[in-house]
Amino acid sequence: MSHPLHDGSLVIGVDFTSAPSRRKPLTVAVGRWRAGRPRPAYDLDEIRAFTSLDEFAGLLAAPGRWVGGFDLPFSQPRSLIEHEGWPTDWPEFVRFYCDQPRDALRDVFRRWCDGRPAGDKFAWRATDTPAGSSPAMRWANPPVAWMMHAGIGRMLAAGLAFPAHRHAPRGSGRIALEAYPGFTARRVCRTSYKSDTAAKQTPDRRANRRAILAALERGAASLDIALTISPTWRRRLIADGSGDLLDAVICALQAAHAAALPRYGLPRHLDPLEGWIASVPTYISIS
Numbered sequence: 001m002s003h004p005l006h007d008g009s010l011v012i013g014v015d016f017t018s019a020p021s022r023r024k025p026l027t028v029a030v031g032r033w034r035a036g037r038p039r040p041a042y043d044l045d046e047i048r049a050f051t052s053l054d055e056f057a058g059l060l061a062a063p064g065r066w067v068g069g070f071d072l073p074f075s076q077p078r079s080l081i082e083h084e085g086w087p088t089d090w091p092e093f094v095r096f097y098c099d100q101p102r103d104a105l106r107d108v109f110r111r112w113c114d115g116r117p118a119g120d121k122f123a124w125r126a127t128d129t130p131a132g133s134s135p136a137m138r139w140a141n142p143p144v145a146w147m148m149h150a151g152i153g154r155m156l157a158a159g160l161a162f163p164a165h166r167h168a169p170r171g172s173g174r175i176a177l178e179a180y181p182g183f184t185a186r187r188v189c190r191t192s193y194k195s196d197t198a199a200k201q202t203p204d205r206r207a208n209r210r211a212i213l214a215a216l217e218r219g220a221a222s223l224d225i226a227l228t229i230s231p232t233w234r235r236r237l238i239a240d241g242s243g244d245l246l247d248a249v250i251c252a253l254q255a256a257h258a259a260a261l262p263r264y265g266l267p268r269h270l271d272p273l274e275g276w277i278a279s280v281p282t283y284i285s286i287s
Contacts, residue, residue: 194243
């Protein structure tokens, strides 16, 4: 795939939830990539809140061209997939996985974990360790396995292109990259910046959101892009104790950063079954 970005290219960032509602919507940052020196910029236009997975499917199906960063796993570890005899062709695996009842998948995950020693319960993808992300098979706290179950099948069915999985339907102008906002946030501060529990939305977490946002605006968060944001949106991102608004913006920035790199910044010896998280360095061993 060639470099997909030019002045005015649409870039979206999706902070995903497997059960969106009015209380906890699926959050989508919408903005434009702009060339510039010493680094390009991402001009945030708006952040949308979707309260159902049908609305999410509508976003995916809408005509147009964009690059998107999505905060959900796009696959599971190869070791788990091969152990269970699941399909190893990525599109076939996605359809298989999303067709399984969650209870059946939970039984598989528990059986795997029960057979492993303490401290090494989960299977991991190659990208998870350098990213510092949760294992993709985790079904609670956070339930990322169910996020994948709810989201990736809809994304595949919508005809998106997935560079990290070498899947590019003919004529697709909608490019999906896996994102993980915690990776970028930790480049700025190592302590928590968000909570879904109101009582835990502390002044310290608010200060961390302010610091992260300031670094994004300076282009100083280990991404080769700077955020441009209005004062109104800046206030809203800082005030949002859940961190969902900030996470959606980080997802968009990670996608824009990766899309401007050769091969989307993906490892040369990428495993297309497992994929890779956008903006995570590839110089770390993935053997």
